[in-house]
Amino acid sequence: xxxxxxxxxxxxxxxxxxxxxxxxxxxxxxxxxxxxxxxxxxxxxxxxxxxxxxxxxxxxxxxxxxxxxxxxxxxxxxxxxxxxxxxxxxxxxxxxxxxxxxxxxxxxxxxxxxxxxxxxxxxxxxxxxxxxxxxxxxxxxxxxxxxxxxxxxxxxxxxxxxxxxxxxxxxxxxxxxxxxxxxxxxxxxxxxxxxxxxxxxxxxxxxxxxxxxxxxxxxxxxxxxxxxxxxxxxxxxxxxxxxxxxxxxxxxxxxxxxxxxxxxxxxxxxxxxxxxxxxxxxxxxxxxxxxxxxxxxxxxxxxxxxxxxxxxxxxxxxxxxxxxxxxxxxxxxxxxxxxxxxxxxxxxxxxxxxxxxxxxxxxxxxxxxxxxxxxxxxxxxxx
Numbered sequence: 001x002x003x004x005x006x007x008x009x010x011x012x013x014x015x016x017x018x019x020x021x022x023x024x025x026x027x028x029x030x031x032x033x034x035x036x037x038x039x040x041x042x043x044x045x046x047x048x049x050x051x052x053x054x055x056x057x058x059x060x061x062x063x064x065x066x067x068x069x070x071x072x073x074x075x076x077x078x079x080x081x082x083x084x085x086x087x088x089x090x091x092x093x094x095x096x097x098x099x100x101x102x103x104x105x106x107x108x109x110x111x112x113x114x115x116x117x118x119x120x121x122x123x124x125x126x127x128x129x130x131x132x133x134x135x136x137x138x139x140x141x142x143x144x145x146x147x148x149x150x151x152x153x154x155x156x157x158x159x160x161x162x163x164x165x166x167x168x169x170x171x172x173x174x175x176x177x178x179x180x181x182x183x184x185x186x187x188x189x190x191x192x193x194x195x196x197x198x199x200x201x202x203x204x205x206x207x208x209x210x211x212x213x214x215x216x217x218x219x220x221x222x223x224x225x226x227x228x229x230x231x232x233x234x235x236x237x238x239x240x241x242x243x244x245x246x247x248x249x250x251x252x253x254x255x256x257x258x259x260x261x262x263x264x265x266x267x268x269x270x271x272x273x274x275x276x277x278x279x280x281x282x283x284x285x286x287x288x289x290x291x292x293x294x295x296x297x298x299x300x301x302x303x304x305x306x307x308x309x310x311x312x313x314x315x316x317x318x319x320x321x322x323x324x325x326x327x328x329x330x331x332x333x334x335x336x337x338x339x340x341x342x343x344x345x346x347x348x349x350x351x352x353x354x355x356x357x358x359x360x361x362x363x364x365x366x367x368x369x370x371x372x373x374x375x376x377x378x379x380x381x382x383x
Contacts, residue, residue, distance in 0.1 A: 009103040012227045017056075024053040028060050038063055046239040050291065052284050054235030061151050061231065068238045071159040079154055082119050085126040090137045097142045098122050104146050104221075120154040121146055127158055128165050135165055135173040140217040144169070147221050147230060168242050172217055182306070183246065184209035184216060189305035190250040190297060198257045205265045211275035212249045219245060223277050236287055244294055251289035252281070 017025065028048055032038050040048075045068045048055060055061050066073050085091065098121050105114055124145050129137050144164070148157035171179045187209060192199045214222045219237050221230050237244055253260065253274070263273050 008225045009107060010105075010227050010230070011225055012106050015228070018053075021053045021056055024048075024051075025056045025060075028056060028064075032060075032063065040064065040067060042068070049235040049239035050287075054232045058151050058231065061235070062153075062156075065148070065152055065160065065234075065238065066156050069160045069163050071156060071163060073156060073159075076155045076159055079120075079123055079158065080127065082123050085123060085130065088126050088130055090129060091122075091126065094122055094125050094137060094142070097139055098125075101142055101146055104143065105150070117149065121149055124149060124154060124158045124161060128161055131162065132165065135170070136175060138172055138177075138217065140214060140222055141169070141173075143218040143221040147219075147234060151231065168237070180213070180216065181209070182310075183243065184212055185306045185309060186243065186246045186299075186302050187212065187250050187253070188309060189302045190247065190293060191253060192305075193297075194250070194254055194293075195257050198253065198260060201261055201263075201265055202253075202270065205270040206267050207270040207274065208267075211271050215249055216245050220248075220277075225279070229281075229283055232283060233287075236290075240291075241294060243299065244290065247293040247297075248286060248290040250293055251286045252277070254289065255281075255286060 031040055031044060031048070045064060048064070049068060055064055088094075098118050101118075101121070102114070105117060109117075121142060125137065125142060129135055145157065145161050148160050151157075152160065165173060171183060174180075188199060188202075191202070219230075220233050224230050224233075233248075236248075256278075260270070260273060263269050
């Protein structure tokens with residue numbers, strides 16, 4: 001994942017409401033006013049979250065996010081103090097990550113308020129992983145938690161994160177990232193069906209799926225610089241099936257396909273292009289595409305396609321490894337007398353400093369290529 005220190009500050013600037021946002025805001029207000037105790041049915045909540053502009057503003061999110069997440073705001077647990085959690089094994093790592101997340105807080109807030117928010121964020125995270133010892137904290141989890149903290153406050157944010165950690169993010173919180181890396185491979189069957197040429201380029205470049213890892217781990221919260229875009233996506237993901245971020249990732253790749261296909265076909269160039277999200281992506285359009293893909297593709301069928309992909313990659317890797325072993329065996333066999341004479345004769349003629357440097361350089365280059373090639377499979381999540 002990109003280093004947090006490389007993040008640009010989150011832009012909290014508010015823009016004037018569009019006509020569509022005004023209409024949606026009035027619709028949500030009417031739904032709430034006509035409800036009993038401001039409680040809406042799940043069907044209504046889902047429709048509001050999924051349709052254009054989502055929940056529009058944080059006032060409505062404070063009311064409706066707990067409902068869509070299944071949180072009872074009338075039975076919230078008391079938050080422990082930071083001192084009570086300071087001996088947790090993950091305490092130091094969480095504090096370190098929280099201290100790096102300053103750019104995700106609103107600019108210009110008073111120092112005391114910022115420190116209080118950081119302490120609340122630390123407590124929130126430690127509470128979850130203390131309650132569920134089988135869940136492992138990962139870097140990026142704090143990017144999700146801080147978004148909920150800023151919108152709904154400490155106690156409700158904890159209750160939401162507790163729910164999501166045992167559902168949407170449970171796979172990401174396993175002992176290893178193997179399951180998450182495997183899940184990211186679900187991107188490729190969708191791309192293969194929608195744009196085979198785009199898949200061919202990505203596969204030829206051996207780019208893997210690391211570019212999308214922070215998107216999946218943080219619901220894009222780590223990678224976007226617009227607060228408005230982040231909370232809009234959270235509306236969408238809260239009301240969607242667990243693996244919807246995979247389909248939004250595919251939607252983004254398809255939207256940028258013309259740009260990607262013009263890129264030089266090598267891993268570094270393609271990874272750099274893919275991992276940097278452009279400013280002002282048309283998220284309402286992308287969310288419509290994502291929803292279409294979610295409805296179009298069956299997860300079981302994608303799983304089967306991924307199994308085939310993994311088997312193919314494993315066979316290719318075994319073939320490469322066998323080739324290297326055979327070459328080593330051939331090189332280790334005793335050379336015949338005439339071969340020794342020929343090699344010695346050639347060396348005697350070409351053992352200038354220039355030829356030795358060239359030979360060494362070629363050996364190093366080959367070694368780097370082998371190491372690089374092998375690691376691309378690891379980066380792609382192939383075990």
